[in-house]
Amino acid sequence: MKKLLGIVVLGLFWFVTVNADDTKYKPWTYNNIKISEKCLNNLYPLASGDWYESYYDNYINKLDKHWGNPKFELFVNKIGDYLGKEIPIGDKYNSSWGEEMSLTRYLDECNTGDEFDYTVISELPLYFCNDFAPNINNDCLSIVLVKHYSKTRVKLFGMTVYGLYNIKNKLTIMPLRNIK
Numbered sequence: 001m002k003k004l005l006g007i008v009v010l011g012l013f014w015f016v017t018v019n020a021d022d023t024k025y026k027p028w029t030y031n032n033i034k035i036s037e038k039c040l041n042n043l044y045p046l047a048s049g050d051w052y053e054s055y056y057d058n059y060i061n062k063l064d065k066h067w068g069n070p071k072f073e074l075f076v077n078k079i080g081d082y083l084g085k086e087i088p089i090g091d092k093y094n095s096s097w098g099e100e101m102s103l104t105r106y107l108d109e110c111n112t113g114d115e116f117d118y119t120v121i122s123e124l125p126l127y128f129c130n131d132f133a134p135n136i137n138n139d140c141l142s143i144v145l146v147k148h149y150s151k152t153r154v155k156l157f158g159m160t161v162y163g164l165y166n167i168k169n170k171l172t173i174m175p176l177r178n179i180k
Contacts, residue, residue, distance in 0.1 A: 027120065035107070035111060037115040043160065056072050083136055128161070141171070160178050
């Protein structure tokens with residue numbers, strides 16, 4: 001009886017350990033292609049607060065103080081509403097610190113490496129693409145809710161809804177919503 005109980009306990013321990021590891025980092029997969037962390041870099045505010053400030057200053061209105069401003073925070077949270085309207089798809093510019101900025105990622109250019117420091121929480125129905133990005137008039141192929149993990153000592157995380165579109169025959173990733 002003790003042997004059977006020991007096997008059951010070890011089996012449960014193995015099951016919990018394996019499942020915990022599997023769910024920590026679960027990559028976004030489209031047509032058997034795992035989407036690298038590099039395609040999502042600086043598209044979510046946790047990692048790129050400065051980037052969102054720069055996007056707002058460049059496309060909407062230059063501000064001295066961003067965080068705490070309701071218009072800026074609405075911009076961050078509902079970024080998809082601005083894509084294809086105030087923010088041209090595929091647009092790039094240089095930030096004040098000299099880095100190339102864009103809210104558009106092309107899968108064939110960014111999908112390198114095996115780094116997946118995020119978890120797909122859920123695939124969403126495709127009709128959310130229209131709701132979350134009403135000014136993008138291209139085929140939406142996939143939409144996911146992703147949980148990002150902080151690379152700092154403090155285990156903060158944020159969640160972002162991303163859309164994958166076919167734009168001019170290129171698989172294109174854009175952030176649609178940011179959730180705190």
